[in-house]
Structures are given as structure tokens and as C-alpha cells.
Amino acid sequence: MITTTELSTTPPAAKGWYQHLYVQVLVAIVAGVLLGHFAPATGEAMKPLGDAFIKLVKMIIAPVIFLTIVSGIAGMRDLAAVGRVAGKAFAYFLFFSTLALIVGLVVANVVQPGAGLNIDPASLDTSKVSDFAAKAHETTLTGFLVGIIPDTFLSALTEGNILQTLFVAVLFGIGLAIVGERAERVTTALEQVSLVVFKVVAILMKAAPIGAFGAMAFTIGKYGVGTLANLAMLVGTFYLTSILFVVVVLGLVARWAGFSIFSLIAYLKAELLLVLGTSSSESALPSLIEKMERAGCPKSVVGLVVPTGYSFNLDGTNIYMTLAALFIAQACNVDLTLGQQLLLLGVAMLSSKGAAGVTGAGFITLAATLSIVPSVPVAGMALILGVDRFMSECRSLTNFIGNAVATIVVARWEGRLDSEQLRRALAGEATPVDQLSADAVPAA
Incomplete structure (x- = not known):
């Protein structure tokens, strides 16, 4: 086991500004936007770069989650503490997920971004949303719960399902905790393997600018910046609402917890730019854990809260x-009563869990919600398909924060919580623990 006394006290050499990951990703995003705008066909052709990087990250997510959770739970030994952490995490998730749904509902009623469009649902081309609707019908709450259980122990680590990996890791960690000292060698071996895995993450993160460039070039090349103009009210309302939610709601929570939301955002700037560039919060999951x-x-809290939070x-x-659902209703001149809106809210609470972890989950979840609430036409989803990619970036950023x-x-x-270590990390001050982590994982 490596201890802090074995670490060098020599501070790491200062990096040049161009060597920081967040600078490289930011430059790549700007380059991608320019290429997509001025050479759309070439920009679209860059799609494999973004897809390849996301596949690289997804390849390593299961081992990262498994090793983090197992070593964390095995180190706790107190199984009651594991259940307590999980219970508090889910209480937090339920409260703030519901609050986010309510915020979207209130903003949609106040701003009414879809009012005045006067769209006839029968005139919409629904062929492009049929696949999403089909996936939504396939995704039920029961199917979701059963799907948490993998076919085999190892398939949870090979199929890329975050919740299946979490399920197996918790079971294995509890097993190690019960066995106790007799499993000490296994626990130590897993901790050593985790150092290697995070070193692999550091290697993969060097390709982050290439992935962000390809994904952004494709998005702008295919959909164009001008696509936003048609539905600017919806996109603008969504971005503004998400920003206010982060700054006000999460900001107050952060203040209560003893830190600044702006300091946290600055601390995670490299990961947030990566999420922005790839439109996927999963691309930064390993770095978030670290x-x-x-x-x-x-580690035990991080291992339980982060993976479950992603779903x-x-x-x-x-x-x-809720914002998009009411936008569609307003655009199609469908007046929803308070009771119907509350029904929409209740269904969304369940469907948001049932479609968790599915590619394009936001759009699929919306389809699942509208298919259960017949008052709002599913055909209206065709209205927002063109700008959904732009809104997915904001969804991912808000989810990540x-x-x-x-x-x-x-x-x-x-x-x-080690408050002093939190303060030093958010202030950008190095600690011996940080130096160990920086040697094993990407320094952003």
C-alpha cells in the first residue's frame, strides 16, 4: 500500500497554458464549430472522431466504477454505513429530481415558449421520431428494474450498463467486507489494479480534444447554427432555466455544504468542456470520480453516489x-389543466427512471412520457428534433454539475467530508494526496 510518507514533497512542475486539458478542449471546440460552419460536409465527416472517443471512455467506465465501489465498500467494513449512504443519496436524488421537474413546469407556464406557433400536429413529419417512440414503448419501469440484474457476473463488466456494473460491484464489495481480513489480499490487489486503470484513463484523456473537435464539427455541420433560430425561444428558455437552477438552487445547496458553486465549476472546467464538446456526461465520468x-x-461515498446519480x-x-412537453402542447394549441400538468409531472418522475442509461435518454424519456399522457401529441416531438442535439449539451452539463x-x-x-481538502482542491492548491492522484489520473 502506498502511503503519503512515500510521496515526494517536491511540487509538480508548472504547466504551460497550452498543456492544460481544458485549454486544449476549448480550442478543439472552437475549431470544430468553425469547420462545421464553413465546411458542413467536412464537419459531418468528423463524426467518427467523436464517436470513437466516447467508445474509448465507455470502454473504461465499467472497470473504474467496479474498482472504486468495491474498494470503497470493502474499506468501510460497516455494512450499515453502506446502506445509510445509499439511502441518503436516493433521498437527495428524489427531492432534487422532482424539484427540477417542477421548475421546468413553472417556467413553461410563465414564459410559454410555444405560444403563438399554431402548429397542426397532422401536418408534422413524424417519420424521424418513430424510432424514439418505439424505444420509449420498449422501456418500462418494470423492464428497467429487471434490467439492473445482469445475465452473468462478468457480463455486467462487458456490456457497458452502468447500473448492472453498480449492482455487481456492491454485491462484491459487501462480500469482501463480510469476509474481512481473510480477503485483505484481494482488496489490496484491487487497489493496485485501480492505479493501473486510472493511468489508462489518463492516457485516454489525451485524446479528449480530438473527440470534442469531431463531435462539435459534426453537430454544427449537420444541423447548422441557423437551426437554432427557428426554435430560439425554447432553446434560450431551457438554457436560462438550467443556468438559474445551477446558480440559484444548486448554489444554495453548495453554500449550505460549505463551498461555492462557482469554485466547483472552475474546479471541473476541463470535464465540463469535455461534456460540452461531446454532448455526453459519460465522457467525463472517470475524471469526476477521481x-x-x-x-x-x-471513496465509498463517491463510488455509490456518482454512478447511481448518472441514472x-x-x-x-x-x-x-416538462419544459419541452409544455412547449409542444402550447405550439399545438393544447390547453392543459392543472390536473393534466400534475399527471404529466407524475409520469415524468417514473419515466425518467425507466429510460435511464439509454442513448438519447432525454428524447426517449420525453417520448415515453407523452405516450402515456395522450393530451399532448407525440407527433409534436418532430418540432424539437432539429434542436434536441443543442439542448442535449445543456442537459448533460446540468446533470454533471x-x-x-x-x-x-x-x-x-x-x-x-474532509472540508480542508475540499477547500484546497477548489482553491487549486496541491496536497500530497493530490500529487498521488495526479500521478494516477488525468490532471485537468
Whole structure:
């Protein structure tokens, strides 16, 4: 086991500004936008770069989650504490996910972004949304719960399903905790393997600018910046609502937990730019796990809260669902009563869990919700298909920040947050623990 006394006290050499990951990703995003705008066909052709990078990251997500959770639970030994952390995490997720749905509902009623469009649902081309509707019908709450159980122990690690990996990792971690000292060698071996896996993550992160460039060039090349003009009211309302949710709601939560939401955003700037460039919060999941540990959150809390949050704490997706649903209703001149809106809210609470982890989950979840609430025409989804890609970036960013805040809050709620280490991390001050982490994982 490596201890802090074995670490060098020599501070790491300062990097040039161009060597920082967030600078490289930002430059790549700008280059992608320019290429997509001035050479759309070439921009579309860059799609494989973004897809390949996301596949690289997804390849390593299951091992990262498995090793983090197993070593965290095995180190706790107190199984009651594991259940307590999980219970607090889900209580937090339920409250703030519901609050996000309510915020979207209220904003849609106040701003009414779809009013005045006077769209006839029969005139819409629904061929492009039929696939999403079909997937929504296939995704039920029961199917989702049963799907958490993998076909085999190892398939959870090979099929890329986050919740299946979480399920197996929790079971294995509990098994190690029960066996106790006799499993010490296994626990130590897994901790050593985790150092290697995070080193692999560091290698993969070097390709982040290429992935962000390809994804952004494709998005702008295919849909064009001008696509936003037609539905600017909806997109603008969604972005503004998400920003206010992060700054006001999550900002107040952060203040209660003893840190600044702006300091946290600055701390995660490289990961947020990566999420922006790829429109996928999964692309930054391994780095989020590492950075939350570096910020004073215990591994056991990080291992439970972050992976489950990726499926159950989707603040951005929930804001989008109620806002988009009411936008479609307003655009199609469908007047929803308060009772119908509350029904929509209740269905969205369930469907947002049933479609978790599915590619394009936000759009599929919306389809699932509208198919259960017949008052709003599913055909109206064709209205927002063209700009959904732009809104997916905001969904991913909001979800990502929400999960980072949740991790710190649950750690503090448990009384296990190292406040001094959190302060130093958010202030950008190096610590011996940080130097160890920086040697094993990407320094952003």
C-alpha cells in the first residue's frame, strides 16, 4: 500500500497554458464549430472522431466504477454505513429530481415558449421520431428494474450498463467486507489494479480534444447554427432555466455544504468542456470520480453516489422533459389543466427512471412520457428534433454539475467530508494526496 510518507514533497512542475486539458478542449471546440460552419460536409465527416472517443471512455467506465465501489465498500467494513449512504443519496436524488421537474413546469407556464406557433400536429413529419417512440414503448419501469440484474457476473463488466456494473460491484464489495481480513489480499490487489486503470484513463484523456473537435464539427455541420433560430425561444428558455437552477438552487445547496458553486465549476472546467464538446456526461465520468475523491469525498461515498446519480439524478433532463412537453402542447394549441400538468409531472418522475442509461435518454424519456399522457401529441416531438442535439449539451452539463454537488453534499451529510481538502482542491492548491492522484489520473 502506498502511503503519503512515500510521496515526494517536491511540487509538480508548472504547466504551460497550452498543456492544460481544458485549454486544449476549448480550442478543439472552437475549431470544430468553425469547420462545421464553413465546411458542413467536412464537419459531418468528423463524426467518427467523436464517436470513437466516447467508445474509448465507455470502454473504461465499467472497470473504474467496479474498482472504486468495491474498494470503497470493502474499506468501510460497516455494512450499515453502506446502506445509510445509499439511502441518503436516493433521498437527495428524489427531492432534487422532482424539484427540477417542477421548475421546468413553472417556467413553461410563465414564459410559454410555444405560444403563438399554431402548429397542426397532422401536418408534422413524424417519420424521424418513430424510432424514439418505439424505444420509449420498449422501456418500462418494470423492464428497467429487471434490467439492473445482469445475465452473468462478468457480463455486467462487458456490456457497458452502468447500473448492472453498480449492482455487481456492491454485491462484491459487501462480500469482501463480510469476509474481512481473510480477503485483505484481494482488496489490496484491487487497489493496485485501480492505479493501473486510472493511468489508462489518463492516457485516454489525451485524446479528449480530438473527440470534442469531431463531435462539435459534426453537430454544427449537420444541423447548422441557423437551426437554432427557428426554435430560439425554447432553446434560450431551457438554457436560462438550467443556468438559474445551477446558480440559484444548486448554489444554495453548495453554500449550505460549505463551498461555492462557482469554485466547483472552475474546479471541473476541463470535464465540463469535455461534456460540452461531446454532448455526453459519460465522457467525463472517470475524471469526476477521481476529482471528487481528490476534493475530500471518501471513496465509498463517491463510488455509490456518482454512478447511481448518472441514472437517478438527472436535473437537466428533468427540466427539459416538462419544459419541452409544455412547449409542444402550447405550439399545438393544447390547453392543459392543472390536473393534466400534475399527471404529466407524475409520469415524468417514473419515466425518467425507466429510460435511464439509454442513448438519447432525454428524447426517449420525453417520448415515453407523452405516450402515456395522450393530451399532448407525440407527433409534436418532430418540432424539437432539429434542436434536441443543442439542448442535449445543456442537459448533460446540468446533470454533471448536479451529480458533483450531490456527491459533496452526501459526504458532508455523512460527516465524512474532509472540508480542508475540499477547500484546497477548489482553491487549486496541491496536497500530497493530490500529487498521488495526479500521478494516477488525468490532471485537468
